[in-house]
Amino acid sequence: MENTITKLVKVGELDFPPRKVWLKTYGCQMNYHDSERIVSHLSNLNFTLTTDQTEADLMIFNTCAVRDLANQKFYSALGETKKIIKDHQIDPETGFKKDVIIAAGGCIAQTEGKDLVKKYKQLDFAFGTDVIDNIGEMVYRAYAGDKKFAVTSWDKSENYSIETKITPGTPMAFVNIIKGCDKFCSYCIVPFTRGREKSRRLAEVVTDVKRLVEYSGIQEVMLLGQNVNSFGKDNNESLAMLIHELDQISGLQRLRYTTSHPYDVTDELVEAHRTAKKLANHLHLPVQSGSDTVLQRMLREYTIEHYLTLLAKMRKANPEIIITTDIIAGFPNETEEEHQATLDLLDKAQFDFIYGYTYSPRKGTKATRINDVLTDDIRLRRLKDIQDKQSVIQAALRGQMIGKTYRILVEDKKISKGVMKWGGRTSCHRLVHFEGDIPDKDYQWHWIEAEITSVTALSTQGKFIRDLGKTPT
Secondary structure: OEEOOOOOEEEOOEEEOOEEEEEEEOOOHHHHHHHHHHHHHHHHHOEEEOOOHHHOOEEEEEEOOOOHHHHHHHHHHHHHHHHHHOOOOEOOOOOOEOOOEEEEEEHHHHHHHHHHHHHOOOOOEEEOHHHHHHHHHHHHHHHOOOOOEEEOOOOOOOOOOOOOOOOOOOOEEEEEOEEOOOOOOOOOOHHHHHOOOEEOOHHHHHHHHHHHHHHHOOOEEEEEOOOHHHOOHHHOOOHHHHHHHHOOOOOOOEEEEEOOOHHHOOHHHHHHHHHOOOEOOEEEOOOEOOOHHHHHHHOOOOOHHHHHHHHHHHHHHOOOOEEEEEEEEOOOOOOHHHHHHHHHHHHHHOOOEEEEEEOOOOOOOHHHHOOOOOOHHHHHHHHHHHHHHHHHHHHHHHHOOOOOEEEEEEEEEEEEOOEEEEEEEOOOOOEEEEEOOOOOOOOOOOEEEEEEEEEOOOOEEEEEEEEEEOOOO
């Protein structure tokens, strides 16, 4: 590969002039991490990121198959690409712009890639979740004239080794430490879209994070995995061991991890929440239902008693920790008594926030074989019950923040009721908005201290105390 005076990049037999890539990401943080990797790899082919679809030479959809809503948003947006490109140079064979390449990647493409490229004329190729790092080769194929292909193979190697790619300029990094899932919960498609569990080596992750901190200025790291608590189990390593190693890295300010499975939370991990100084005061621990019988049908491997015991252990280890969760409303044949058990759990667990969803069937999962009698109306009503009850709990919990001072990493700004406000997250992952002390000062990616002045169930307002700068000591 070489750069020429005309800013062409030569790869193999092709010259790549400067081009624009537009990328839309759906779903979880793992997908956003994958998108960062895609953009990083495409920079080697002379692509830069654009947020304007109309100027894009390459459009990529990074899809999610976990929730039906994300599916529908993708299909709708893919259909709209026909309108976006119709006014450009037309290929008489396909009826679309000649030099715009459109690709679909991620979870939907993993399971439906071949069907997608057949069904949608404007779609040039599809690629699955395990070939993200081969995106450059696939784009090369497309520009070489090889269209209408799908690559959905699995990585057959025993070792899982990558180097984290990040978006330049941000002090936060997603670091994938384990991929896949071995749980096969009856409602979940992840094992089919992400494969079986495979961990990176602990030493590699530590070296990776040290490099990000030293050379890229990363100060906050989010460790990622479909079941992050299973990290290292085949290598006689563990998430707790990794946390303690990362806690020693000079310059790293904050450490988070997601997503956890309650069955795999060990006493060793609980202890890490007591001793690791940089580990955030936040744990996302999906419970999915408050009913033991529903959990059995979900194949979740734990009881509510076990789950509540975990919360008690975590809160004893770190009294400042807050717990968030996922809940599915209306799992197949869920009774009113089982639904009530979930409402009762909200009182017992005192979650700071919940991500609530109605059950949506995913093709190939065991739950789709259940002869379900519930209607969408019942599911929506039950979800509203859950959200209404949680809102009251949430407002009360956040009311305890008033008058307290928090250290915040500032992420962005927005205008609220005519006033410019900055926003950032506390260690406990609560989003706080505040006005800066200097009107025109840029606080993005600064660490600041703010005193909480008012809260609602969904918003938190603070008063600026002091600016700690971009690299607090």
